[in-house]
Amino acid sequence: MPEGHTLHRLANDVWDAFGGRVVRASSPQGRFVDGAALLDGRVLRHTEAHGKHFLADFEGGGWLHIHLGLIGKVDFGSAPIPEPVGQVRLRLQNDAAYADLRGATVCEVLTDGEREALIGRLGPDPLRDDADPDLAWKRIQRSKLPIGRLLMDQEVLSGVGNVYRAEVLFRAKLHPMTPGNLVRKREWQGMWTDLLELMKYGVETGRIDTVTDDHTPEAMGRDPRRDDHGGEVYVYRRHGQHCHVCDSVIRTELLAGRNLFWCPKCQRTGQTRKPPATPARASRASRSTAAKKPQVKKL
Numbered sequence: 001m002p003e004g005h006t007l008h009r010l011a012n013d014v015w016d017a018f019g020g021r022v023v024r025a026s027s028p029q030g031r032f033v034d035g036a037a038l039l040d041g042r043v044l045r046h047t048e049a050h051g052k053h054f055l056a057d058f059e060g061g062g063w064l065h066i067h068l069g070l071i072g073k074v075d076f077g078s079a080p081i082p083e084p085v086g087q088v089r090l091r092l093q094n095d096a097a098y099a100d101l102r103g104a105t106v107c108e109v110l111t112d113g114e115r116e117a118l119i120g121r122l123g124p125d126p127l128r129d130d131a132d133p134d135l136a137w138k139r140i141q142r143s144k145l146p147i148g149r150l151l152m153d154q155e156v157l158s159g160v161g162n163v164y165r166a167e168v169l170f171r172a173k174l175h176p177m178t179p180g181n182l183v184r185k186r187e188w189q190g191m192w193t194d195l196l197e198l199m200k201y202g203v204e205t206g207r208i209d210t211v212t213d214d215h216t217p218e219a220m221g222r223d224p225r226r227d228d229h230g231g232e233v234y235v236y237r238r239h240g241q242h243c244h245v246c247d248s249v250i251r252t253e254l255l256a257g258r259n260l261f262w263c264p265k266c267q268r269t270g271q272t273r274k275p276p277a278t279p280a281r282a283s284r285a286s287r288s289t290a291a292k293k294p295q296v297k298k299l
């Protein structure tokens with residue numbers, strides 16, 4: 001399932017293609033004909049994301065609400081505009097560009113009140129300027145559920161999926177089965193700061209990279225990670241492989257229907273350490289200049 005940074009990238013991309021202009025909306029597949037008719041021929045005034053939800057405000061037409069679910073995606077293209085191919089739920093287009101939505105779990109038009117109700121059910125999103133980390137902390141503090149489960153609860157915290165969950169807990173040296181009410185506030189504050197940094201990087205690059213300079217393929221003399229999800233990570237989907245830090249074998253376990261990944265040595269229950277510094281930029285020089293590269297601490 002796409003994580004929160006993907007939806008923020010989508011909001012940026014839709015605005016870049018259609019923002020402030022009249023948009024033509026249609027449903028080639030036929031499942032969103034009525035909704036598309038409400039948006040067709042109206043000006044796109046605003047786009048945003050809250051967690052895993054994309055929202056777009058059309059002048060006089062309401063809010064387009066999309067949740068991509070497990071397989072949803074949006075494909076963009078430029079003129080000349082081709083005929084739709086496949087099961088296109090919604091097409092947005094103007095003279096210069098088009099965007100085709102396929103496979104989404106949710107595609108609907110909301111009123112202002114319905115949008116407010118939706119956002120009111122969601123926890124704070126680290127990527128939003130209006131996010132309050134203390135709201136999530138209060139919910140975590142009074143729960144005995146594992147922190148690994150709470151981080152995935154979108155009513156506690158919006159936008160965190162399985163990759164960010166696994167990686168931020170590793171970087172915090174916190175076992176995923178630690179009860180929420182045993183997590184210390186400074187641990188939570190460190191995780192929030194770390195999530196903000198990692199997710200901002202995800203918005204900028206479209207990747208989830210969490211390893212520091214000491215643990216890049218170049219630094220360790222290892223092959224780059226090969227996985228459909230991409231990115232250099234510490235524990236996510238690395239079960240049975242050796243930890244980049246301590247050489248222990250990464251473990252996995254099901255929790256609430258989703259796979260947990262952790263290092264049994266680095267993430268012992270009760271350990272309290274600050275998360276490591278900003279993820280490595282050295283191997284991604286094409287995306288950021290060396291002059292902007294921050295200093296990175298060793299684990």
